[in-house]
Amino acid sequence: MKNPSYCFFILFFVTACSTSSTGRNQVSLYSDAELNNMGVNSFKQMKKEIPISTDKATNEFVHCVADTITKNVPKSAHQGEWEIVVFDSVQINAFALPGGKIGVYTGILNVTEDQHQLAAIIGHEVGHVLEHHSNERLSANKLSNVGLMVAGIALGASDVDNKGLWVAGLGLGVQYGVIMPYSRAHESEADIVGQDLMARSGFDPKASIKLWKNMSKLNKDAPPEFMSTHPANQTRIKQLSEHLAISQPYYLTKKNLSQGSLPQCVKPKIIPKPKRKSTVKGETKLK
Numbered sequence: 001m002k003n004p005s006y007c008f009f010i011l012f013f014v015t016a017c018s019t020s021s022t023g024r025n026q027v028s029l030y031s032d033a034e035l036n037n038m039g040v041n042s043f044k045q046m047k048k049e050i051p052i053s054t055d056k057a058t059n060e061f062v063h064c065v066a067d068t069i070t071k072n073v074p075k076s077a078h079q080g081e082w083e084i085v086v087f088d089s090v091q092i093n094a095f096a097l098p099g100g101k102i103g104v105y106t107g108i109l110n111v112t113e114d115q116h117q118l119a120a121i122i123g124h125e126v127g128h129v130l131e132h133h134s135n136e137r138l139s140a141n142k143l144s145n146v147g148l149m150v151a152g153i154a155l156g157a158s159d160v161d162n163k164g165l166w167v168a169g170l171g172l173g174v175q176y177g178v179i180m181p182y183s184r185a186h187e188s189e190a191d192i193v194g195q196d197l198m199a200r201s202g203f204d205p206k207a208s209i210k211l212w213k214n215m216s217k218l219n220k221d222a223p224p225e226f227m228s229t230h231p232a233n234q235t236r237i238k239q240l241s242e243h244l245a246i247s248q249p250y251y252l253t254k255k256n257l258s259q260g261s262l263p264q265c266v267k268p269k270i271i272p273k274p275k276r277k278s279t280v281k282g283e284t285k286l287k
């Protein structure tokens with residue numbers, strides 16, 4: 001939200017303006033409770049439709065990394081336990097949802113070389129949640145739908161009835177046949193917030209740079225879904241490199257304080273191939 005007058009216009013009708021941790025103005029028309037509800041319901045649906053990995057070593061690895069990260073997420077972002085599910089799918093994908101939900105596809109584990117790179121993915125995804133990006137996207141949708149009409153804003157600020165918009169707003173992308181990439185500003189913010197989060201959790205933030213370099217090398221002709229919503233480019237790698245000046249000290253402090261008890265999540269040598277196909281539209285197209 002670049003134009004402050006736009007923000008004031010909306011503020012006149014609803015309490016909707018806030019600032020992200022990196023200082024961006026945000027318009028959020030939905031309450032946290034509404035977003036959490038959407039996240040929880042979407043996750044429930046995904047668990048019904050996408051096979052869940054039962055491989056012990058794979059689950060232990062993902063839980064080890066994700067649990068370490070979520071322990072370092074402020075309680076204000078989510079009260080209570082985070083639920084982490086490993087989906088058995090070739091998709092190179094992962095996501096985090098408001099309401100304390102994290103999904104990691106086994107496909108992405110073939111890209112992440114070690115615990116640090118997986119932490120970079122999870123940190124980035126949780127970064128989208130911490131910065132309320134879903135709320136912003138859904139709010140932008142709503143505003144464009146009502147064409148900024150006063151009556152529209154006043155009447156419909158809180159009802160959510162379009163599932164397509166939900167899942168897109170939550171960043172779930174092609175799983176439900178709707179792709180709406182996060183904006184550059186959201187990606188950039190999630191990168192920074194995610195790098196800080198992984199470093200504070202005891203993972204080496206330098207791994208985020210290697211990860212995105214590896215991502216950008218992936219199958220350029222037919223990029224995986226994650227890459228269609230998460231463009232890897234030189235700008236983002238440059239920004240991540242520059243931000244090491246901030247995040248590396250967090251990691252070193254954690255390292256000194258932990259006296260050798262840094263996370264030691266071991267990636268299994270073999271990530272078993274999915275046994276069953278997902279019933280979700282669009283997923284089978286991806287290799």
Ligand SMILES: [Zn+2]
Binds near residue numbers: 182187
């Ligand atoms: Zn992202």
